[in-house]
Amino acid sequence: MASADSRALRFYRALLRVLPFDFRGDFGPEMETVFHEQHKEAGRRGGVAGVLRLWWETIVGIFKTAPGEHVAMFAQDANFALRMMRKNPGFTLAAVLTLGLGIGANSAIFSVVNAVLLKPLPYEHGDRLVMLQQQAPRAGMLGQPFSVAETNDYRAQSHSLDGLVEYHNMNFILLGRGEPERVETGVVSWNYFDVFGLKPLFGRNFRPDDEQPGAPAVLMLSYEYWIRSFGGDPTVVNKTFTMNDKLHTVIGILPPVPQYPDENDVYMPTTACPFRSRPAFIANRQARMMRVFGRMKPGITVSQARADLNGVASNLQKAYPKDYPPSIDYSIRTSALEEELTHNARPTMLVLLGAAGFVLLIACANVANLNLARMVRRERELAVRAALGAGRVRMFRQLLTESFLLALIGGGLGLLFSWGGLNLLISFAARFTPRAREIHMDGTVLLFTLAVAVLTSVLSGTAPALAARDTVVDGLKEGGVQSTIGVGRRRLRSLLIVAQVAVSFLLLIGAGLMLRSFQKLQHVDPGFQPENVLTMQIGLDFAKYNTGDKQRAFFESFLDKIQTQSGVKSAAASMMIPLNGNMRMTGDFQLEGQTPIPGQKLPVADFRVVSESYFDTLHIPILQGRGFTRADRPGVPDVAVVNRTAARHYWGTQDPVGKRFSADNGQTWTQIVGVVGDVKQYGLDKDTADEIYVSMAQNPLMDAVLVVKTEAEPMSVARGIIELLYAVDPNQPAARVQSLEQVRAESVAAPRLTANLLSLFALLALTIAATGIGGVMALAVGQRSHEIGVRMAIGARPGEILRMVLGQGMTLAFFGVALGLAGALALTRLLQRLLFEVGPTDPLTFVGVAVVLGMATLVACYVPARRAARVDPIIALRVE
Amino acid sequence: MFHVLLALAGDDLHGYAILKEVELRTSGKVKLSTGTLYGIIKRLLADGMIVERRSRPAEADDDERRRYYRLTERGREVAAAEAERMDEVLSIARARNLLKKPRTA
Numbered sequence: 001m002a003s004a005d006s007r008a009l010r011f012y013r014a015l016l017r018v019l020p021f022d023f024r025g026d027f028g029p030e031m032e033t034v035f036h037e038q039h040k041e042a043g044r045r046g047g048v049a050g051v052l053r054l055w056w057e058t059i060v061g062i063f064k065t066a067p068g069e070h071v072a073m074f075a076q077d078a079n080f081a082l083r084m085m086r087k088n089p090g091f092t093l094a095a096v097l098t099l100g101l102g103i104g105a106n107s108a109i110f111s112v113v114n115a116v117l118l119k120p121l122p123y124e125h126g127d128r129l130v131m132l133q134q135q136a137p138r139a140g141m142l143g144q145p146f147s148v149a150e151t152n153d154y155r156a157q158s159h160s161l162d163g164l165v166e167y168h169n170m171n172f173i174l175l176g177r178g179e180p181e182r183v184e185t186g187v188v189s190w191n192y193f194d195v196f197g198l199k200p201l202f203g204r205n206f207r208p209d210d211e212q213p214g215a216p217a218v219l220m221l222s223y224e225y226w227i228r229s230f231g232g233d234p235t236v237v238n239k240t241f242t243m244n245d246k247l248h249t250v251i252g253i254l255p256p257v258p259q260y261p262d263e264n265d266v267y268m269p270t271t272a273c274p275f276r277s278r279p280a281f282i283a284n285r286q287a288r289m290m291r292v293f294g295r296m297k298p299g300i301t302v303s304q305a306r307a308d309l310n311g312v313a314s315n316l317q318k319a320y321p322k323d324y325p326p327s328i329d330y331s332i333r334t335s336a337l338e339e340e341l342t343h344n345a346r347p348t349m350l351v352l353l354g355a356a357g358f359v360l361l362i363a364c365a366n367v368a369n370l371n372l373a374r375m376v377r378r379e380r381e382l383a384v385r386a387a388l389g390a391g392r393v394r395m396f397r398q399l400l401t402e403s404f405l406l407a408l409i410g411g412g413l414g415l416l417f418s419w420g421g422l423n424l425l426i427s428f429a430a431r432f433t434p435r436a437r438e439i440h441m442d443g444t445v446l447l448f449t450l451a452v453a454v455l456t457s458v459l460s461g462t463a464p465a466l467a468a469r470d471t472v473v474d475g476l477k478e479g480g481v482q483s484t485i486g487v488g489r490r491r492l493r494s495l496l497i498v499a500q501v502a503v504s505f506l507l508l509i510g511a512g513l514m515l516r517s518f519q520k521l522q523h524v525d526p527g528f529q530p531e532n533v534l535t536m537q538i539g540l541d542f543a544k545y546n547t548g549d550k551q552r553a554f555f556e557s558f559l560d561k562i563q564t565q566s567g568v569k570s571a572a573a574s575m576m577i578p579l580n581g582n583m584r585m586t587g588d589f590q591l592e593g594q595t596p597i598p599g600q601k602l603p604v605a606d607f608r609v610v611s612e613s614y615f616d617t618l619h620i621p622i623l624q625g626r627g628f629t630r631a632d633r634p635g636v637p638d639v640a641v642v643n644r645t646a647a648r649h650y651w652g653t654q655d656p657v658g659k660r661f662s663a664d665n666g667q668t669w670t671q672i673v674g675v676v677g678d679v680k681q682y683g684l685d686k687d688t689a690d691e692i693y694v695s696m697a698q699n700p701l702m703d704a705v706l707v708v709k710t711e712a713e714p715m716s717v718a719r720g721i722i723e724l725l726y727a728v729d730p731n732q733p734a735a736r737v738q739s740l741e742q743v744r745a746e747s748v749a750a751p752r753l754t755a756n757l758l759s760l761f762a763l764l765a766l767t768i769a770a771t772g773i774g775g776v777m778a779l780a781v782g783q784r785s786h787e788i789g790v791r792m793a794i795g796a797r798p799g800e801i802l803r804m805v806l807g808q809g810m811t812l813a814f815f816g817v818a819l820g821l822a823g824a825l826a827l828t829r830l831l832q833r834l835l836f837e838v839g840p841t842d843p844l845t846f847v848g849v850a851v852v853l854g855m856a857t858l859v860a861c862y863v864p865a866r867r868a869a870r871v872d873p874i875i876a877l878r879v880e
Numbered sequence: 881m882f883h884v885l886l887a888l889a890g891d892d893l894h895g896y897a898i899l900k901e902v903e904l905r906t907s908g909k910v911k912l913s914t915g916t917l918y919g920i921i922k923r924l925l926a927d928g929m930i931v932e933r934r935s936r937p938a939e940a941d942d943d944e945r946r947r948y949y950r951l952t953e954r955g956r957e958v959a960a961a962e963a964e965r966m967d968e969v970l971s972i973a974r975a976r977n978l979l980k981k982p983r984t985a
Contacts, residue, residue: 026922027922031895033946034894058913062914063915064915064916069922
């Protein structure tokens with residue numbers, strides 16, 4: 001019986017642990033006696049049933065009471081904590097600011113990671129969408145688009161897809177709304193948006209009859225264009241607009257979704273494109289222009305779809321051996337659309353998230369240190385409370401509540417910081433992914449921030465709270481302000497400093513490498529002079545300028561007019577401008593005198609169409625032979641200019657000038673008349689490809705970029721040139737009016753901004769760590785002023801004291817740097833993909849960062865060291 | 881809470897006695913568990929409606945872990961005020977014939 005009784009009591013005591021510590025402390029023993037009596041009586045009166053009923057009532061009662069008591073205690077602790085914060089505004093401000101910056105950095109970067117990398121694509125069944133690309137690596141064809149015939153074949157023969165749609169981009173001219181406007185247009189299959197699972201915000205989707213030849217012209221507005229041009233007015237649906245030579249009716253407005261591969265203003269069915277509609281184009285299996293997207297049937301994986309589509313590819317090879325000879329190694333590349341939309345952003349975003357995490361770690365270590373420092377002053381308070389009966393667990397809870405409140409306020413501040421920087425971050429992320437528009441502060445980000453705040457409070461509060469446990473007992477015994485901190489605690493503080501320095505070192509290395517890489521990028525010779533060059537995109541109205549002669553006549557007359565404009569040195573046109581995007585026209589050709597061997601890869605080059613003064617205008621040096629002239633016209637033999645890389649690659653030591661090649665299997669031959677310097681066409685960090693320039697007079701363009709060398713600031717002549725354009729044709733718009741310098745700056749904006757963000761984080765880390773070291777040293781000096789006084793009394797010179805304190809600070813920094821060095825050697829490899837011509841262990845960066853960190857530590861330690869050196873021994877000893 | 885105040889309106893009692901008193905007075909209708917009882921006691925102590933008695937009866941079987949609680953002046957006032965309020969409510973209920981038989985206190 002007695003053992004049953006004590007078992008019941010033990011169980012009851014265990015049950016009481018549900019209640020807060022205070023409550024148990026106040027009433028626990030008493031409750032046990034009451035329960036004991038209840039238990040005895042229940043057994044006596046009600047037998048087993050009575051005992052069971054008592055247990056039931058008791059358990060329910062305790063679980064009902066506990067939550068309220070916990071909340072009450074938290075409120076009490078929080079109240080006390082807030083009072084403590086008000087009493088120490090300096091500490092509170094430092095801690096909240098540090099944590100705010102640390103947490104803010106994390107919630108900001110997380111909002112990007114969440115929207116871009118974690119959330120599913122905002123299309124219905126976004127996980128079932130795939131992108132198809134044709135490839136024939138041995139023919140230099142990678143990421144090749146599709147012809148109409150190919151699209152139809154893949155649509156008909158695939159078994160893994162329940163939808164396959166095509167896309168290409170062109171431009172229309174919108175008239176009747178003030179100045180003529182270039183409208184970027186996505187030309188798509190009628191069921192394009194159905195396959196993506198997009199329902200229009202207003203209006204309707206395309207229908208099969210919209211894509212019939214001769215159907216009335218219709219268009220779907222993108223959300224951004226609708227907001228930008230129509231102020232979000234839904235009544236624009238069913239209105240008609242003149243675009244080129246036709247009236248087009250708006251049938252719907254798209255929701256805000258990422259647009260890929262291009263940001264378009266409007267969408268039209270495939271029949272709207274005059275080139276796509278030509279019978280000759282449709283019949284030509286090699287006329288590849290369209291991107292193709294597919295939706296996998298439910299339950300199909302990407303690798304299943306890949307296998308299925310490669311099966312179709314081998315069918316095509318069998319059916320059309322002339323179009324897909326075995327020698328070119330033809331296959332199809334199938335990739336998840338989600339991967340396609342985000343793979344550019346992933347490495348940068350993950351590096352930034354890691355960096356933000358490190359900043360938070362430093363912030364935590366710093367606040368933990370601040371807490372420890374404050375603990376010295378709070379020792380008496382804590383000791384008194386301990387003497388009054390507050391148990392260790394209780395004190396632990398109080399201290400954790402304090403750090404939780406700090407972290408919570410810090411987290412609120414952090415949210416404000418990240419909210420403030422959100423727009424900057426969105427424009428930053430937009431350089432990596434079309435999903436940037438999805439970035440915002442949502443519930444997930446708030447939850448993440450809260451979780452980070454909780455983690456922060458644990459990280460920054462546990463160490464001091466644990467340290468407090470050891471000292472509360474001694475606090476009263478020593479009884480003075482001078483109570484020395486325990487060796488253990490001093491070691492803990494030193495350890496925290498070392499960790500802060502180490503992590504700062506790591507971040508500084510990361511930032512240093514990115515900055516060096518960016519600097520290298522800036523010093524790359526682009527092969528042309530971007531200074532004082534104005535550029536603008538001119539897309540001719542395809543209905544009006546429907547022959548090569550008309551197109552040539554337009555550009556020649558326009559360029560002639562520009563040349564006479566004052567402030568203009570020269571003007572030219574080109575298919576595209578350097579450093580701009582990924583548009584590429586790759587083709588194979590055969591060299592005269594070399595009969596192509598079947599099964600052998602033909603020479604491949606990127607073709608570029610430029611007008612006669614293009615090389616002059618951009619100062620691209622002519623190395624051999626000549627550039628294009630007025631004499632290179634239709635009717636005379638076709639001419640071409642090759643770049644230096646192609647000249648070396650295909651002609652070696654021979655002079656290519658005078659040699660001929662054919663791009664159409666020997667039907668026509670083009671003569672090389674010159675060699676020009678290499679130009680960075682696709683980006684400063686990209687290698688130069690083999691390039692062949694052909695003359696615009698002999699190969700007229702519909703859509704060209706104008707380049708105008710000016711005497712002064714290029715944008716200042718922009719308006720005058722647009723007026724000239726209207727003088728030639730009032731219905732012809734100019735788009736993307738910008739200087740070539742801007743184009744160049746844009747091309748390196750992503751690495752520049754990444755470097756800047758990393759530098760910001762590193763600077764933050766350095767500041768926090770340096771003030772941390774300074775603070776620790778100041779405290780140490782304050783606590784040791786007695787000892788220092790003794791030293792000086794027995795003859796130590798101020799200089800020696802100064803050196804001693806500096807030495808101690810620098811020792812900490814040294815260990816931190818050593819640890820950081822080890823970490824950096826292990827981690828910077830992760831940065832490799834983001835670096836340009838800088839190794840992840842670049843010695844210059846490592847040495848530079850170590851020096852910077854050492855200097856910062858020295859400065860931070862100097863102030864307390866000087867104070868130590870000025871200690872008056874008499875005063876210091878008198879304090880005792 | 882009111883029941884605990886009522887129980888203490890008579891004698892100063894310890895915890896178990898309060899439980900028994902409440903159970904007895906309400907003919908077993910109100911049974912407090914230890915958790916709820918001490919939740920109430922904590923609040924009453926905090927609000928100054930009861931205090932812990934310093935001296936304790938010198939009974940032989942008295943457990944020294946027992947604590948005795950006494951109603952304070954303020955506690956008595958609150959209990960009285962609550963009783964009056966209930967009385968008023970009861971007389972309204974009677975006037976509306978909601979209570980069949982007036983009970984004598």
